[in-house]
Amino acid sequence: MNSKLRGKQTLAFQTPPVIVSMASIVGPMEGQGPLGSKFDKVLPDNLDGEQSWEKTESKMLKDAAKLAISQAKLTEQDIGFMLAGDLLNQITASNYAARDLPIPFLGLFGACSTMALGMAVGSMLIDGGYAARVVAAASSHHETAERQYRYPTELGVQRPMSAQWTVTGAGASLLAQDGYGVKITHATLGKVIDLGITDPSDMGSAMAPAIADTIITHFQDLGLGPEEYDLVITGDLGTVGMNICHELVQRAGYDLTRFADCGVLIYDPSQDAHAGGSGCGCSAVVMNGHIMKEILAGRLRKALFIGSGALLSPTFSQQGESIPSVGHAVALEGPG
Amino acid sequence: MEQSDKLIPRFKSDGENTGSSPGMGPGQEQVSLQTARLKQKQQQKRQQSRFPGPVQSLVDLLGPEQPKGQIVSPGQPKLTPQEYKEIVERHKPKPTLLKNSVWAFGVGGIICAIGQVIQNLLHALGINGTAMASASSVVMIFLGALLTGLGVYDEIGKRAGAGSIVPITGFANSMVAPALEFKREGFVLGVGARLFTIAGPVLVYGILTSVIIGLIKLLVG
Numbered sequence A: 001m002n003s004k005l006r007g008k009q010t011l012a013f014q015t016p017p018v019i020v021s022m023a024s025i026v027g028p029m030e031g032q033g034p035l036g037s038k039f040d041k042v043l044p045d046n047l048d049g050e051q052s053w054e055k056t057e058s059k060m061l062k063d064a065a066k067l068a069i070s071q072a073k074l075t076e077q078d079i080g081f082m083l084a085g086d087l088l089n090q091i092t093a094s095n096y097a098a099r100d101l102p103i104p105f106l107g108l109f110g111a112c113s114t115m116a117l118g119m120a121v122g123s124m125l126i127d128g129g130y131a132a133r134v135v136a137a138a139s140s141h142h143e144t145a146e147r148q149y150r151y152p153t154e155l156g157v158q159r160p161m162s163a164q165w166t167v168t169g170a171g172a173s174l175l176a177q178d179g180y181g182v183k184i185t186h187a188t189l190g191k192v193i194d195l196g197i198t199d200p201s202d203m204g205s206a207m208a209p210a211i212a213d214t215i216i217t218h219f220q221d222l223g224l225g226p227e228e229y230d231l232v233i234t235g236d237l238g239t240v241g242m243n244i245c246h247e248l249v250q251r252a253g254y255d256l257t258r259f260a261d262c263g264v265l266i267y268d269p270s271q272d273a274h275a276g277g278s279g280c281g282c283s284a285v286v287m288n289g290h291i292m293k294e295i296l297a298g299r300l301r302k303a304l305f306i307g308s309g310a311l312l313s314p315t316f317s318q319q320g321e322s323i324p325s326v327g328h329a330v331a332l333e334g335p336g
Numbered sequence B: 001m002e003q004s005d006k007l008i009p010r011f012k013s014d015g016e017n018t019g020s021s022p023g024m025g026p027g028q029e030q031v032s033l034q035t036a037r038l039k040q041k042q043q044q045k046r047q048q049s050r051f052p053g054p055v056q057s058l059v060d061l062l063g064p065e066q067p068k069g070q071i072v073s074p075g076q077p078k079l080t081p082q083e084y085k086e087i088v089e090r091h092k093p094k095p096t097l098l099k100n101s102v103w104a105f106g107v108g109g110i111i112c113a114i115g116q117v118i119q120n121l122l123h124a125l126g127i128n129g130t131a132m133a134s135a136s137s138v139v140m141i142f143l144g145a146l147l148t149g150l151g152v153y154d155e156i157g158k159r160a161g162a163g164s165i166v167p168i169t170g171f172a173n174s175m176v177a178p179a180l181e182f183k184r185e186g187f188v189l190g191v192g193a194r195l196f197t198i199a200g201p202v203l204v205y206g207i208l209t210s211v212i213i214g215l216i217k218l219l220v221g
Helices: A053-071 A089-099 A114-127 A142-149 A203-222 A238-251 A262-266 A280-296 A314-318 B002-007 B032-048 B054-062 B081-091 B097-124 B129-149 B153-160 B168-185 B187-194 B199-220
Strands: A010-012 A018-026 A081-085 A105-107 A133-140 A169-176 A182-188 A231-234 A259-261 A302-310 A325-333
Touching: A010 A114, A010 A203, A018 A053, A018 A280, A053 A081, A053 A089, A053 A133, A053 A142, A053 A169, A081 A089, A081 A114, A089 A105, A089 A133, A114 A133, A114 A169, A114 A182, A114 A280, A114 A302, A114 A325, A133 A142, A133 A280, A169 A280, A182 A203, A182 A280, A203 A238, A203 A302, A203 A325, A203 B081, A231 A238, A231 A262, A231 A280, A238 A259, A238 A262, A238 B081, A259 A262, A262 A280, A280 A302, A280 A325, B097 B129, B097 B153, B129 B153, B129 B168, B153 B168, B168 B187, B168 B199
Parallel strands: A081 A105, A081 A133, A231 A259, A231 A302
Antiparallel strands: A010 A182, A018 A169, A018 A182, A133 A169, A182 A325, A302 A325
Protein backbone atom coordinates (compact mmCIF):
# COMPACT_ATOMS: atom_id res chain seq x y z
CA MET A 1 0.00 0.00 0.00
CA ASN A 2 2.76 2.41 0.90
CA SER A 3 4.72 1.52 -2.17
CA LYS A 4 5.79 5.11 -2.82
CA LEU A 5 6.94 5.72 0.72
CA ARG A 6 10.57 5.04 1.53
CA GLY A 7 11.54 4.70 5.14
CA LYS A 8 9.72 7.07 7.44
CA GLN A 9 9.31 10.35 5.63
CA THR A 10 10.54 10.09 2.08
CA LEU A 11 8.30 9.94 -0.96
CA ALA A 12 9.65 8.36 -4.11
CA PHE A 13 7.82 9.54 -7.20
CA GLN A 14 7.01 6.77 -9.62
CA THR A 15 6.95 9.09 -12.60
CA PRO A 16 9.11 11.98 -11.45
CA PRO A 17 7.38 15.30 -12.17
CA VAL A 18 9.31 17.66 -14.42
CA ILE A 19 9.90 21.35 -13.77
CA VAL A 20 9.14 22.59 -17.27
CA SER A 21 9.62 26.26 -16.54
CA MET A 22 10.81 28.59 -13.82
CA ALA A 23 10.38 32.26 -13.04
CA SER A 24 12.09 34.61 -10.61
CA ILE A 25 11.41 38.26 -9.81
CA VAL A 26 13.50 40.16 -7.27
CA GLY A 27 13.87 43.57 -5.68
CA PRO A 28 16.69 46.00 -6.42
CA MET A 29 19.01 44.86 -3.62
CA GLU A 30 18.84 41.24 -4.80
CA GLY A 31 19.40 42.49 -8.36
CA GLN A 32 22.66 44.07 -7.23
CA GLY A 33 23.75 40.83 -5.55
CA PRO A 34 26.08 38.23 -7.04
CA LEU A 35 23.19 36.40 -8.72
CA GLY A 36 21.54 39.59 -10.04
CA SER A 37 21.93 38.72 -13.71
CA LYS A 38 20.32 35.29 -13.26
CA PHE A 39 16.86 36.54 -12.36
CA ASP A 40 14.11 37.07 -14.92
CA LYS A 41 13.10 40.47 -13.66
CA VAL A 42 14.52 43.02 -11.21
CA LEU A 43 12.10 45.60 -9.79
CA PRO A 44 13.26 49.23 -9.98
CA ASP A 45 12.34 49.78 -6.32
CA ASN A 46 10.61 47.90 -3.51
CA LEU A 47 7.21 49.45 -4.33
CA ASP A 48 7.21 49.05 -8.11
CA GLY A 49 4.39 51.56 -8.57
CA GLU A 50 1.99 49.91 -6.11
CA GLN A 51 0.20 51.59 -3.21
CA SER A 52 1.77 49.46 -0.50
CA TRP A 53 4.55 46.93 -0.03
CA GLU A 54 2.01 44.19 0.58
CA LYS A 55 0.40 44.87 -2.79
CA THR A 56 3.82 44.82 -4.42
CA GLU A 57 4.58 41.43 -2.91
CA SER A 58 1.28 40.03 -4.09
CA LYS A 59 1.80 41.38 -7.60
CA MET A 60 5.31 39.99 -7.67
CA LEU A 61 4.00 36.52 -6.79
CA LYS A 62 1.25 36.73 -9.41
CA ASP A 63 3.71 37.91 -12.06
CA ALA A 64 6.13 35.11 -11.23
CA ALA A 65 3.38 32.50 -11.59
CA LYS A 66 2.21 34.04 -14.86
CA LEU A 67 5.74 34.27 -16.18
CA ALA A 68 6.40 30.59 -15.43
CA ILE A 69 3.19 29.69 -17.27
CA SER A 70 3.87 31.89 -20.29
CA GLN A 71 7.49 30.76 -20.57
CA ALA A 72 6.18 27.21 -20.97
CA LYS A 73 3.92 28.55 -23.75
CA LEU A 74 0.84 27.60 -21.80
CA THR A 75 -2.17 29.51 -20.52
CA GLU A 76 -3.66 29.64 -17.04
CA GLN A 77 -6.38 27.26 -18.23
CA ASP A 78 -3.78 24.53 -18.67
CA ILE A 79 -2.81 24.57 -15.00
CA GLY A 80 -4.50 22.15 -12.63
CA PHE A 81 -3.62 23.77 -9.31
CA MET A 82 -1.59 26.58 -7.92
CA LEU A 83 0.26 26.11 -4.63
CA ALA A 84 1.69 29.20 -3.06
CA GLY A 85 2.64 30.75 0.23
CA ASP A 86 4.39 33.69 1.81
CA LEU A 87 5.26 35.12 5.21
CA LEU A 88 2.36 37.51 5.74
CA ASN A 89 -0.45 36.82 8.18
CA GLN A 90 -3.13 34.71 6.47
CA ILE A 91 -0.62 34.24 3.59
CA THR A 92 -2.22 37.33 2.09
CA ALA A 93 0.21 37.90 -0.76
CA SER A 94 -0.61 34.46 -2.14
CA ASN A 95 -4.36 34.70 -1.54
CA TYR A 96 -4.57 38.02 -3.35
CA ALA A 97 -2.38 36.78 -6.18
CA ALA A 98 -4.66 33.76 -6.55
CA ARG A 99 -7.69 36.07 -6.62
CA ASP A 100 -6.57 37.29 -10.02
CA LEU A 101 -5.77 33.88 -11.46
CA PRO A 102 -8.40 31.38 -12.66
CA ILE A 103 -6.55 28.44 -11.12
CA PRO A 104 -7.72 26.32 -8.16
CA PHE A 105 -5.54 27.37 -5.25
CA LEU A 106 -3.95 25.67 -2.28
CA GLY A 107 -2.40 28.09 0.19
CA LEU A 108 0.67 26.75 1.94
CA PHE A 109 2.49 27.97 4.98
CA GLY A 110 5.89 26.54 5.67
CA ALA A 111 7.53 29.88 6.44
CA CYS A 112 10.71 30.04 4.38
CA SER A 113 10.42 26.35 3.43
CA THR A 114 7.32 27.10 1.35
CA MET A 115 9.03 26.74 -2.04
CA ALA A 116 10.28 23.25 -1.21
CA LEU A 117 6.92 22.36 0.35
CA GLY A 118 5.11 23.57 -2.78
CA MET A 119 7.38 21.48 -5.01
CA ALA A 120 6.80 18.42 -2.80
CA VAL A 121 3.02 18.77 -2.62
CA GLY A 122 2.83 19.67 -6.32
CA SER A 123 4.81 16.55 -7.17
CA MET A 124 2.40 14.47 -5.09
CA LEU A 125 -0.55 15.91 -7.01
CA ILE A 126 1.08 15.14 -10.33
CA ASP A 127 2.49 11.72 -9.50
CA GLY A 128 -0.80 10.84 -7.85
CA GLY A 129 -2.54 11.55 -11.13
CA TYR A 130 -4.61 14.43 -9.83
CA ALA A 131 -3.16 17.08 -12.09
CA ALA A 132 -1.18 17.29 -15.28
CA ARG A 133 0.39 20.63 -14.43
CA VAL A 134 0.83 22.49 -11.18
CA VAL A 135 2.43 25.83 -10.46
CA ALA A 136 4.27 26.17 -7.15
CA ALA A 137 5.28 29.64 -6.00
CA ALA A 138 6.49 31.56 -2.98
CA SER A 139 7.26 35.15 -2.17
CA SER A 140 8.64 37.44 0.50
CA HIS A 141 9.27 41.15 0.72
CA HIS A 142 11.78 42.84 2.98
CA GLU A 143 9.55 45.67 4.14
CA THR A 144 6.36 43.65 4.63
CA ALA A 145 8.25 41.13 6.72
CA GLU A 146 10.07 43.77 8.76
CA ARG A 147 6.90 45.60 9.72
CA GLN A 148 5.02 42.43 10.56
CA TYR A 149 7.74 40.55 12.43
CA ARG A 150 10.04 43.27 13.72
CA TYR A 151 10.04 47.05 13.73
CA PRO A 152 8.84 49.85 11.46
CA THR A 153 11.30 50.01 8.58
CA GLU A 154 12.60 53.51 9.31
CA LEU A 155 13.38 52.80 12.97
CA GLY A 156 17.07 53.17 13.75
CA VAL A 157 17.83 49.78 15.29
CA GLN A 158 21.06 47.83 15.27
CA ARG A 159 20.83 44.29 13.91
CA PRO A 160 23.06 41.62 15.44
CA MET A 161 25.51 39.80 13.17
CA SER A 162 23.42 36.62 13.32
CA ALA A 163 20.38 38.41 11.87
CA GLN A 164 19.33 37.80 8.28
CA TRP A 165 17.88 40.07 5.65
CA THR A 166 14.46 39.16 4.25
CA VAL A 167 14.70 38.85 0.48
CA THR A 168 12.34 40.81 -1.73
CA GLY A 169 11.49 38.31 -4.39
CA ALA A 170 9.06 35.78 -5.79
CA GLY A 171 9.81 32.55 -7.58
CA ALA A 172 7.61 30.04 -9.34
CA SER A 173 8.10 26.55 -10.76
CA LEU A 174 5.77 24.95 -13.26
CA LEU A 175 5.62 21.21 -12.60
CA ALA A 176 4.29 18.87 -15.28
CA GLN A 177 3.72 15.18 -15.81
CA ASP A 178 6.10 15.11 -18.75
CA GLY A 179 8.32 17.39 -20.75
CA TYR A 180 11.89 18.58 -20.64
CA GLY A 181 13.37 19.92 -17.45
CA VAL A 182 14.68 19.20 -14.00
CA LYS A 183 13.00 16.15 -12.47
CA ILE A 184 11.82 15.87 -8.89
CA THR A 185 12.60 12.30 -7.92
CA HIS A 186 12.03 12.32 -4.17
CA ALA A 187 10.70 14.50 -1.42
CA THR A 188 11.35 14.23 2.31
CA LEU A 189 8.81 15.99 4.45
CA GLY A 190 10.26 17.19 7.71
CA LYS A 191 9.22 17.10 11.34
CA VAL A 192 8.83 20.29 13.31
CA ILE A 193 11.81 20.51 15.65
CA ASP A 194 12.55 23.03 18.35
CA LEU A 195 15.71 22.97 20.44
CA GLY A 196 14.82 26.00 22.47
CA ILE A 197 16.24 28.94 20.52
CA THR A 198 14.23 32.02 21.44
CA ASP A 199 16.16 34.81 19.69
CA PRO A 200 14.15 35.99 16.65
CA SER A 201 17.28 37.61 15.25
CA ASP A 202 19.04 34.26 15.13
CA MET A 203 16.83 32.14 12.90
CA GLY A 204 19.73 30.15 11.49
CA SER A 205 20.38 28.55 14.87
CA ALA A 206 16.65 27.92 15.34
CA MET A 207 16.36 26.17 11.98
CA ALA A 208 19.59 24.16 11.82
CA PRO A 209 18.39 21.12 13.85
CA ALA A 210 15.22 20.70 11.76
CA ILE A 211 17.18 20.94 8.53
CA ALA A 212 19.88 18.57 9.74
CA ASP A 213 17.17 16.11 10.78
CA THR A 214 15.53 16.22 7.35
CA ILE A 215 18.87 15.76 5.57
CA ILE A 216 19.83 12.80 7.76
CA THR A 217 16.38 11.25 7.44
CA HIS A 218 16.54 11.64 3.67
CA PHE A 219 19.86 9.80 3.54
CA GLN A 220 18.66 7.08 5.89
CA ASP A 221 15.29 6.59 4.21
CA LEU A 222 16.93 6.11 0.84
CA GLY A 223 20.13 4.46 2.03
CA LEU A 224 22.21 7.19 0.45
CA GLY A 225 25.00 9.46 1.49
CA PRO A 226 25.93 13.01 0.55
CA GLU A 227 28.09 11.56 -2.26
CA GLU A 228 24.88 10.93 -4.14
CA TYR A 229 24.42 14.65 -4.72
CA ASP A 230 26.57 17.16 -6.52
CA LEU A 231 25.11 19.80 -4.29
CA VAL A 232 23.16 19.86 -1.05
CA ILE A 233 21.57 23.29 -0.83
CA THR A 234 19.53 24.67 2.03
CA GLY A 235 16.98 27.47 1.84
CA ASP A 236 18.03 30.24 4.17
CA LEU A 237 20.13 28.98 7.05
CA GLY A 238 22.57 31.84 6.63
CA THR A 239 26.23 31.55 7.58
CA VAL A 240 25.52 30.79 11.24
CA GLY A 241 22.85 28.14 10.64
CA MET A 242 24.86 26.60 7.83
CA ASN A 243 27.86 25.96 10.05
CA ILE A 244 25.68 24.51 12.80
CA CYS A 245 23.76 22.32 10.35
CA HIS A 246 27.02 21.05 8.89
CA GLU A 247 28.20 20.07 12.34
CA LEU A 248 24.92 18.36 13.26
CA VAL A 249 24.89 16.33 10.04
CA GLN A 250 28.50 15.39 10.66
CA ARG A 251 27.61 14.10 14.13
CA ALA A 252 25.35 11.59 12.40
CA GLY A 253 28.26 10.43 10.28
CA TYR A 254 27.66 12.24 7.01
CA ASP A 255 30.11 14.77 5.67
CA LEU A 256 28.52 17.48 3.56
CA THR A 257 31.31 18.63 1.32
CA ARG A 258 29.29 20.16 -1.50
CA PHE A 259 27.06 22.24 0.65
CA ALA A 260 25.56 25.66 -0.08
CA ASP A 261 22.77 27.87 1.16
CA CYS A 262 20.50 30.11 -0.92
CA GLY A 263 20.62 32.79 1.78
CA VAL A 264 24.41 32.90 1.65
CA LEU A 265 24.50 32.97 -2.15
CA ILE A 266 22.03 35.75 -2.78
CA TYR A 267 23.92 38.66 -1.20
CA ASP A 268 27.50 39.78 -1.28
CA PRO A 269 29.06 40.28 2.19
CA SER A 270 29.49 43.95 1.25
CA GLN A 271 25.69 44.32 1.06
CA ASP A 272 25.45 44.38 4.83
CA ALA A 273 22.94 41.56 5.02
CA HIS A 274 24.84 40.07 7.97
CA ALA A 275 24.26 36.29 8.13
CA GLY A 276 22.59 36.24 4.69
CA GLY A 277 19.19 36.34 3.06
CA SER A 278 15.99 34.79 4.36
CA GLY A 279 12.30 34.62 3.54
CA CYS A 280 10.19 32.42 1.28
CA GLY A 281 11.42 34.40 -1.71
CA CYS A 282 15.06 33.66 -0.94
CA SER A 283 15.13 30.00 -1.88
CA ALA A 284 12.35 30.54 -4.43
CA VAL A 285 14.43 32.92 -6.54
CA VAL A 286 17.81 31.26 -6.01
CA MET A 287 16.45 27.82 -6.94
CA ASN A 288 14.33 29.01 -9.85
CA GLY A 289 16.74 31.65 -11.05
CA HIS A 290 20.06 29.93 -10.56
CA ILE A 291 20.33 26.34 -9.33
CA MET A 292 17.76 24.82 -11.73
CA LYS A 293 19.57 26.47 -14.62
CA GLU A 294 22.85 24.99 -13.39
CA ILE A 295 21.20 21.56 -13.38
CA LEU A 296 19.75 22.11 -16.86
CA ALA A 297 23.14 23.19 -18.13
CA GLY A 298 24.61 19.93 -16.83
CA ARG A 299 26.95 21.60 -14.38
CA LEU A 300 25.11 19.80 -11.61
CA ARG A 301 23.54 16.43 -12.12
CA LYS A 302 21.72 15.82 -8.88
CA ALA A 303 20.95 18.28 -6.15
CA LEU A 304 19.14 18.04 -2.83
CA PHE A 305 17.23 21.18 -1.97
CA ILE A 306 16.06 21.58 1.61
CA GLY A 307 13.70 24.46 2.27
CA SER A 308 14.21 25.77 5.79
CA GLY A 309 11.35 27.36 7.66
CA ALA A 310 11.46 29.07 11.05
CA LEU A 311 7.84 28.97 12.17
CA LEU A 312 8.17 32.18 14.14
CA SER A 313 5.22 34.05 15.57
CA PRO A 314 5.87 37.45 17.14
CA THR A 315 3.00 36.82 19.57
CA PHE A 316 4.28 33.45 20.77
CA SER A 317 7.78 34.83 20.84
CA GLN A 318 6.68 37.66 23.15
CA GLN A 319 4.91 35.10 25.33
CA GLY A 320 8.26 33.43 25.90
CA GLU A 321 7.97 30.53 23.46
CA SER A 322 10.95 29.31 21.46
CA ILE A 323 11.03 29.07 17.65
CA PRO A 324 9.92 25.76 16.09
CA SER A 325 11.34 25.02 12.66
CA VAL A 326 10.79 22.66 9.78
CA GLY A 327 12.76 21.50 6.77
CA HIS A 328 11.36 19.93 3.60
CA ALA A 329 13.65 18.37 1.05
CA VAL A 330 13.23 17.72 -2.66
CA ALA A 331 15.71 15.73 -4.69
CA LEU A 332 16.33 17.22 -8.12
CA GLU A 333 17.85 15.48 -11.09
CA GLY A 334 18.95 16.76 -14.47
CA PRO A 335 17.01 15.84 -17.62
CA GLY A 336 19.90 13.90 -19.19
CA MET B 1 6.58 0.23 4.86
CA GLU B 2 7.62 -3.42 5.10
CA GLN B 3 8.28 -3.55 1.42
CA SER B 4 10.18 -0.33 1.22
CA ASP B 5 12.45 -1.24 4.08
CA LYS B 6 13.45 -4.41 2.31
CA LEU B 7 14.00 -2.61 -0.95
CA ILE B 8 16.20 0.01 0.51
CA PRO B 9 18.73 -0.92 3.13
CA ARG B 10 19.17 1.50 5.96
CA PHE B 11 22.66 2.41 6.83
CA LYS B 12 24.86 4.72 8.75
CA SER B 13 28.31 5.47 7.58
CA ASP B 14 31.26 5.33 9.97
CA GLY B 15 29.95 2.77 12.45
CA GLU B 16 31.90 4.00 15.48
CA ASN B 17 31.42 7.59 14.63
CA THR B 18 27.66 7.70 14.86
CA GLY B 19 25.74 9.93 17.14
CA SER B 20 22.02 10.36 16.94
CA SER B 21 20.99 13.48 15.23
CA PRO B 22 18.90 16.07 17.03
CA GLY B 23 15.33 15.13 17.52
CA MET B 24 15.75 11.67 16.09
CA GLY B 25 14.41 8.59 17.74
CA PRO B 26 16.41 5.40 18.24
CA GLY B 27 15.57 3.02 15.35
CA GLN B 28 19.18 2.84 14.21
CA GLU B 29 19.25 -0.94 13.74
CA GLN B 30 21.96 -1.75 11.27
CA VAL B 31 22.97 -4.69 9.18
CA SER B 32 26.73 -4.62 9.31
CA LEU B 33 27.18 -6.38 5.96
CA GLN B 34 25.04 -3.85 4.17
CA THR B 35 26.82 -1.02 5.91
CA ALA B 36 30.19 -2.32 4.87
CA ARG B 37 29.07 -2.74 1.28
CA LEU B 38 27.63 0.74 1.14
CA LYS B 39 30.70 2.25 2.69
CA GLN B 40 32.80 0.59 0.05
CA LYS B 41 30.53 1.91 -2.67
CA GLN B 42 30.70 5.40 -1.26
CA GLN B 43 34.44 5.32 -1.11
CA GLN B 44 34.58 4.30 -4.74
CA LYS B 45 32.27 7.13 -5.65
CA ARG B 46 34.32 9.58 -3.70
CA GLN B 47 37.43 8.56 -5.58
CA GLN B 48 35.72 8.87 -8.94
CA SER B 49 34.50 12.41 -8.28
CA ARG B 50 31.84 12.70 -10.93
CA PHE B 51 32.55 16.25 -11.99
CA PRO B 52 36.14 17.13 -11.33
CA GLY B 53 36.36 20.36 -13.33
CA PRO B 54 33.31 22.57 -13.67
CA VAL B 55 31.57 21.64 -10.43
CA GLN B 56 34.59 22.44 -8.35
CA SER B 57 34.66 25.91 -9.80
CA LEU B 58 30.90 26.19 -9.40
CA VAL B 59 31.10 25.25 -5.76
CA ASP B 60 33.83 27.81 -5.32
CA LEU B 61 31.49 30.32 -6.86
CA LEU B 62 28.54 29.11 -4.84
CA GLY B 63 29.91 29.27 -1.35
CA PRO B 64 31.96 32.27 -0.36
CA GLU B 65 32.54 30.52 2.94
CA GLN B 66 32.51 26.76 2.86
CA PRO B 67 31.82 25.77 6.44
CA LYS B 68 34.40 23.70 8.21
CA GLY B 69 32.62 21.70 10.87
CA GLN B 70 34.38 19.79 13.60
CA ILE B 71 33.36 16.40 14.80
CA VAL B 72 32.19 16.57 18.37
CA SER B 73 32.28 13.68 20.79
CA PRO B 74 31.00 10.72 18.76
CA GLY B 75 28.35 8.30 19.94
CA GLN B 76 26.39 11.00 21.68
CA PRO B 77 22.76 10.36 22.49
CA LYS B 78 19.93 12.69 21.56
CA LEU B 79 20.90 16.33 21.57
CA THR B 80 19.43 18.28 24.48
CA PRO B 81 18.56 21.99 24.23
CA GLN B 82 21.42 22.67 26.66
CA GLU B 83 23.95 20.85 24.50
CA TYR B 84 22.59 22.53 21.46
CA LYS B 85 22.96 25.91 23.08
CA GLU B 86 26.66 25.20 23.52
CA ILE B 87 27.01 24.32 19.85
CA VAL B 88 25.19 27.51 18.86
CA GLU B 89 27.40 29.61 21.12
CA ARG B 90 30.46 28.27 19.35
CA HIS B 91 29.15 29.27 15.93
CA LYS B 92 27.43 32.51 16.70
CA PRO B 93 29.43 35.55 15.60
CA LYS B 94 30.57 37.65 18.52
CA PRO B 95 29.12 41.16 18.53
CA THR B 96 31.78 43.69 17.60
CA LEU B 97 31.64 45.31 21.03
CA LEU B 98 34.54 47.74 20.70
CA LYS B 99 33.53 48.94 17.23
CA ASN B 100 29.91 49.33 18.33
CA SER B 101 30.92 51.23 21.46
CA VAL B 102 33.17 53.58 19.50
CA TRP B 103 30.37 54.24 17.02
CA ALA B 104 27.82 54.80 19.78
CA PHE B 105 30.18 57.11 21.65
CA GLY B 106 31.07 59.07 18.52
CA VAL B 107 27.58 59.47 17.10
CA GLY B 108 26.00 60.10 20.52
CA GLY B 109 28.65 62.73 21.15
CA ILE B 110 28.12 64.41 17.79
CA ILE B 111 24.35 64.59 18.37
CA CYS B 112 24.93 66.15 21.80
CA ALA B 113 27.48 68.58 20.34
CA ILE B 114 24.93 69.68 17.72
CA GLY B 115 22.45 70.20 20.57
CA GLN B 116 25.01 72.32 22.37
CA VAL B 117 25.67 74.43 19.26
CA ILE B 118 21.92 75.04 18.97
CA GLN B 119 21.73 76.03 22.64
CA ASN B 120 24.62 78.46 22.19
CA LEU B 121 22.97 79.96 19.12
CA LEU B 122 19.69 80.36 21.02
CA HIS B 123 21.62 81.93 23.89
CA ALA B 124 23.21 84.38 21.44
CA LEU B 125 19.70 85.23 20.25
CA GLY B 126 18.80 86.13 23.82
CA ILE B 127 16.73 83.04 24.69
CA ASN B 128 17.67 81.71 28.13
CA GLY B 129 16.72 79.27 30.86
CA THR B 130 13.89 76.78 30.35
CA ALA B 131 12.85 78.50 27.14
CA MET B 132 16.30 77.77 25.72
CA ALA B 133 16.17 74.11 26.83
CA SER B 134 12.71 73.64 25.35
CA ALA B 135 13.58 75.39 22.10
CA SER B 136 16.75 73.34 21.58
CA SER B 137 14.78 70.12 22.25
CA VAL B 138 12.24 71.20 19.65
CA VAL B 139 14.98 71.78 17.09
CA MET B 140 16.61 68.41 17.84
CA ILE B 141 13.25 66.62 17.61
CA PHE B 142 12.67 68.30 14.28
CA LEU B 143 16.08 67.18 13.02
CA GLY B 144 15.44 63.60 14.17
CA ALA B 145 12.06 63.55 12.47
CA LEU B 146 13.43 65.06 9.28
CA LEU B 147 16.26 62.54 9.05
CA THR B 148 13.76 59.72 9.66
CA GLY B 149 11.55 61.01 6.86
CA LEU B 150 14.53 61.25 4.55
CA GLY B 151 15.42 57.63 5.34
CA VAL B 152 18.75 58.57 6.91
CA TYR B 153 18.13 57.95 10.60
CA ASP B 154 17.82 54.17 10.30
CA GLU B 155 21.14 54.14 8.46
CA ILE B 156 22.74 56.05 11.34
CA GLY B 157 21.05 53.82 13.92
CA LYS B 158 22.29 50.66 12.20
CA ARG B 159 25.85 51.66 13.08
CA ALA B 160 25.47 53.84 16.15
CA GLY B 161 23.01 51.68 18.13
CA ALA B 162 22.39 53.29 21.50
CA GLY B 163 24.34 56.35 20.35
CA SER B 164 21.40 57.43 18.23
CA ILE B 165 18.60 55.83 20.28
CA VAL B 166 19.29 57.50 23.63
CA PRO B 167 19.36 61.21 22.57
CA ILE B 168 16.05 62.97 22.01
CA THR B 169 16.46 62.54 18.23
CA GLY B 170 16.02 58.80 18.85
CA PHE B 171 12.70 59.50 20.51
CA ALA B 172 11.64 61.50 17.45
CA ASN B 173 12.69 58.59 15.26
CA SER B 174 10.61 56.15 17.32
CA MET B 175 7.52 58.32 16.76
CA VAL B 176 7.98 59.25 13.12
CA ALA B 177 8.98 55.75 11.94
CA PRO B 178 5.62 54.17 12.90
CA ALA B 179 3.76 57.25 11.66
CA LEU B 180 5.30 56.77 8.21
CA GLU B 181 4.92 53.03 8.37
CA PHE B 182 1.25 52.79 9.22
CA LYS B 183 -0.03 55.70 7.13
CA ARG B 184 -1.20 53.17 4.54
CA GLU B 185 -3.61 51.62 7.05
CA GLY B 186 -5.33 55.00 7.46
CA PHE B 187 -5.02 57.91 9.88
CA VAL B 188 -7.22 56.43 12.61
CA LEU B 189 -6.48 52.70 12.74
CA GLY B 190 -3.04 53.11 11.20
CA VAL B 191 -1.18 56.19 12.39
CA GLY B 192 -3.48 56.91 15.34
CA ALA B 193 -3.46 53.42 16.79
CA ARG B 194 0.15 52.54 16.08
CA LEU B 195 1.97 55.83 16.64
CA PHE B 196 3.17 54.80 20.09
CA THR B 197 4.14 51.19 19.34
CA ILE B 198 7.81 51.94 20.03
CA ALA B 199 7.63 55.06 22.21
CA GLY B 200 4.62 53.84 24.22
CA PRO B 201 6.54 51.70 26.74
CA VAL B 202 9.02 54.55 27.32
CA LEU B 203 6.17 56.96 28.04
CA VAL B 204 4.23 54.53 30.24
CA TYR B 205 7.17 53.64 32.47
CA GLY B 206 8.71 57.11 32.31
CA ILE B 207 5.50 58.70 33.56
CA LEU B 208 4.93 55.92 36.09
CA THR B 209 8.42 56.39 37.52
CA SER B 210 7.97 60.16 37.79
CA VAL B 211 4.65 59.66 39.62
CA ILE B 212 6.28 57.25 42.10
CA ILE B 213 9.19 59.63 42.69
CA GLY B 214 6.73 62.50 43.15
CA LEU B 215 4.84 60.46 45.76
CA ILE B 216 8.08 59.59 47.59
CA LYS B 217 9.02 63.25 47.62
CA LEU B 218 5.59 64.15 48.96
CA LEU B 219 5.85 61.58 51.77
CA VAL B 220 9.53 62.09 52.68
CA GLY B 221 10.17 65.75 51.97
